[in-house]
Amino acid sequence: MSEGIIQADKPPRRTGDTPDLFSKFDDTIALRENLLASGVEDPFSLVMEQVLSPTRAICNGRDTILLGTYNYMGMTFDPDVVAAGQQALADFGSGTTGSRVLNGTYQGHKECEDALREFYDMDHAMVFSTGYQANLGIISTIAGKGDYVVLDIDSHASIWDGCAMGNAEIVPFKHNDIAAMEKRLKRIPEGAGKLVVLEGVYSMLGDIAPLKEMVRIAKENGAMVLVDEAHSMGFIGENGRGVVEDAGVIDDVDFIIGTFSKSVGTVGGFCVSNHPKFEIMRLVCRPYVFTASLPPSVVATAATSIRKLMTASAKREHLWKNSRRLHSGLTELGFTLGTDEPQSAIVAVIMPDLEKGAAMWSALLTEGLYVNLARPPATPANMTLLRCSLCAEHSDEEVETILGMFERAGKAVGII
Amino acid sequence: MDRAEVDTRIRTIIEPFNKKGIVITEDTTFAGDLEFDSLTVMDFVAAIEDDFDIIITMNQQAEIEKYGQLVDAVHSQVSN
Numbered sequence: 037m038s039e040g041i042i043q044a045d046k047p048p049r050r051t052g053d054t055p056d057l058f059s060k061f062d063d064t065i066a067l068r069e070n071l072l073a074s075g076v077e078d079p080f081s082l083v084m085e086q087v088l089s090p091t092r093a094i095c096n097g098r099d100t101i102l103l104g105t106y107n108y109m110g111m112t113f114d115p116d117v118v119a120a121g122q123q124a125l126a127d128f129g130s131g132t133t134g135s136r137v138l139n140g141t142y143q144g145h146k147e148c149e150d151a152l153r154e155f156y157d158m159d160h161a162m163v164f165s166t167g168y169q170a171n172l173g174i175i176s177t178i179a180g181k182g183d184y185v186v187l188d189i190d191s192h193a194s195i196w197d198g199c200a201m202g203n204a205e206i207v208p209f210k211h212n213d214i215a216a217m218e219k220r221l222k223r224i225p226e227g228a229g230k231l232v233v234l235e236g237v238y239s240m241l242g243d244i245a246p247l248k249e250m251v252r253i254a255k256e257n258g259a260m261v262l263v264d265e266a267h268s269m270g271f272i273g274e275n276g277r278g279v280v281e282d283a284g285v286i287d288d289v290d291f292i293i294g295t296f297s298k299s300v301g302t303v304g305g306f307c308v309s310n311h312p313k314f315e316i317m318r319l320v321c322r323p324y325v326f327t328a329s330l331p332p333s334v335v336a337t338a339a340t341s342i343r344k345l346m347t348a349s350a351k352r353e354h355l356w357k358n359s360r361r362l363h364s365g366l367t368e369l370g371f372t373l374g375t376d377e378p379q380s381a382i383v384a385v386i387m388p389d390l391e392k393g394a395a396m397w398s399a400l401l402t403e404g405l406y407v408n409l410a411r412p413p414a415t416p417a418n419m420t421l422l423r424c425s426l427c428a429e430h431s432d433e434e435v436e437t438i439l440g441m442f443e444r445a446g447k448a449v450g451i452i
Numbered sequence: 453m454d455r456a457e458v459d460t461r462i463r464t465i466i467e468p469f470n471k472k473g474i475v476i477t478e479d480t481t482f483a484g485d486l487e488f489d490s491l492t493v494m495d496f497v498a499a500i501e502d503d504f505d506i507i508i509t510m511n512q513q514a515e516i517e518k519y520g521q522l523v524d525a526v527h528s529q530v531s532n
């Protein structure tokens with residue numbers, strides 16, 4: 037999400053009621069009311085009453101194909117994963133009721149970190165309660181006063197919030213612009229500590245970063261490099277280690293941040309690293325220390341899923357096939373997509389505006405297809421997007437069905 | 453570089469961003485008077501950074517509301 041740039045200050049618009057601290061949200065409230073007045077279903081309060089599989093659910097009473105989850109590798113109903121969770125729930129109880137550094141580290145948390153170290157072939161792994169907290173914690177802790185964080189302007193909210201929580205100088209550069217990054221690195225005062233923060237896959241448009249060049253330039257300029265691989269884990273790279281692996285730079289990055297909430301199929305976040313002093317993070321990183329650890333069932337499902345992802349090359353292949361087919365199919369139908377070729381498991385369809393986007397979203401839902409509606413300020417360049425994220429469990433036939441739904445909805449709404 | 457020179461250069465850079473042709477004074481505000489949205493701010497800051505070969509960090513940007521403050525901030529970087 038690109039939330040780096042602060043919106044222009046607008047004087048609070050006061051509506052009838054007594055002005056209070058909520059007056060600042062009046063514009064957002066009005067925007068939402070206008071959208072709903074146009075008769076579309078509320079894109080931001082969908083309820084899934086039943087989840088049938090990684091790719092199917094009953095949403096608002098309708099049997100729906102899911103094309104807007106981050107369940108890339110379809111691990112949520114894997115029998116081994118579910119069994120591991122059930123066993124841990126029975127053996128260790130429903131929760132730890134404590135911080136990782138006090139009473140919240142169980143055998144399962146250790147095993148989960150072991151699985152991560154093996155998965156990435158790295159020396160250290162630290163499990164956080166969410167990926168959001170992993171970014172928040174690592175960035176705000178390692179980049180201190182007088183240090184510089186150089187980051188892509190389209191970085192995820194958790195990266196920006198990590199910057200906001202710390203005391204470092206924050207220097208954004210234009211999305212995926214290698215020269216803009218290099219120029220800024222070279223302008224940083226001599227001797228200052230530098231951290232470059234990048235993402236493997238940018239989740240709004242589904243495009244990948246030119247990590248080969250960027251990591252090399254960052255290193256040449258004496259910076260440490262952190263790469264958030266939230267949307268590539270398990271899928272991109274020979275062993276599913278992410279764009280860093282695919283680009284051949286995994287040995288040059290200092291930190292990889294990831295999440296269990298996407299390909300792993302549960303909840304949680306992590307950082308892996310080969311830095312010799314990395315373990316000290318467990319004592320100094322506040323979003324790690326001052327929150328309860330993940331429940332035993334969650335770390336058990338995560339560890340089992342991570343181990344299965346190591347050898348999931350058949351699934352990876354099928355997911356690539358799905359991504360390529362959806363991308364070419366939508367292009368042939370005349371939709372405008374976020375990337376010219378499929379770069380990840382995310383295919384973003386660019387909508388002309390929010391009204392048309394919401395109408396299209398609603399029409400697809402009526403067809404029985406769920407996609408993500410993304411709007412400013414979460415999107416780059418104020419775009420409205422219908423974000424499709426594929427799953428390794430979508431069958432070939434399902435992808436064809438999805439294309440048929442897009443064709444009918446697109447014609448009904450007048451986008452194609 | 454003296455302040456007047458910095459001012460002249462920034463006035464040239466700002467022209468394509470000043471869509472409504474507002475008369476710019478030391479007190480002109482970017483968000484209010486010039487109606488710069490977040491994307492415009494990003495491009496405008498990048499243009500200044502590249503022209504003067506400096507960095508204006510987000511931390512510094514947060515302190516800059518008016519045109520005169522921007523000239524001061526750039527001037528202090530290029531004069532030492």
Ligand SMILES: Cc1ncc(COP(=O)(O)O)c(C=O)c1O
Nearest residue numbers: 166167168192266295297304305
């Ligand atoms: C790039 C990126 N980083 C971090 C996160 C946060 O992950 P989590 O859901 O585990 O908090 C997300 C997910 O929204 C993400 O897209």
